Amino acid sequence: MHIVQAIFKSPPFAGFGESSPTVCNLYSITKSQTAIIEYTRAMRDSTGNLPPMPGIFPDYKAPVVANRGGIRELCMMRWGMPSSSKAQLDAATKRADKLRVKGKEVDFKELLRMEPDSGVTNIRNTSSRHWKRWLGVENRCLVPSANSTRPKVAISGLPWTKRAPWRSSPASGRPGPL
Numbered sequence: 001m002h003i004v005q006a007i008f009k010s011p012p013f014a015g016f017g018e019s020s021p022t023v024c025n026l027y028s029i030t031k032s033q034t035a036i037i038e039y040t041r042a043m044r045d046s047t048g049n050l051p052p053m054p055g056i057f058p059d060y061k062a063p064v065v066a067n068r069g070g071i072r073e074l075c076m077m078r079w080g081m082p083s084s085s086k087a088q089l090d091a092a093t094k095r096a097d098k099l100r101v102k103g104k105e106v107d108f109k110e111l112l113r114m115e116p117d118s119g120v121t122n123i124r125n126t127s128s129r130h131w132k133r134w135l136g137v138e139n140r141c142l143v144p145s146a147n148s149t150r151p152k153v154a155i156s157g158l159p160w161t162k163r164a165p166w167r168s169s170p171a172s173g174r175p176g177p178l
Contacts, residue, residue, distance in 0.1 A: 028053060064141040
């Protein structure tokens with residue numbers, strides 16, 4: 001089993017673990033609930049019946065081990081963090097500009113309030129004021145993982161979405177294509 005320490009927004013993702021893996025936007029859990037509890041020494045389990053999860057994507061709920069009231073608990077959390085105010089403002093501005101081009105009136109304050117937050121799964125700038133409130137120990141959790149998948153970077157010149165997926169599996173110790 002592979003454990004990644006992560007920050008979830010109650011619960012994404014800034015992650016590092018025993019093998020210093022980089023977890024991207026797809027991972028899986030194949031170990032049993034009992035194995036996860038034994039490995040992490042969780043004292044409480046609030047997940048219910050936990051089946052193997054071959055594909056966990058951003059915004060999905062996933063099992064993690066978190067410190068809840070001083071007790072290590074296996075629980076479900078949504079994968080992701082809220083977007084920064086700047087990201088929300090930029091998205092609303094882009095939407096407003098598109099509406100203005102079509103000749104429509106825009107109530108920007110209302111548009112900003114209604115802007116959906118797609119969230120963030122990779123926190124790269126931990127010195128940002130936006131992320132500081134979630135970087136404390138009380139917001140960290142352990143993420144059990146069998147492997148993670150990321151686009152294969154070796155294919156140059158292709159857009160990010162067209163790259164071939166690449167799976168990293170700590171169990172075998174070597175990466176390989178899907």
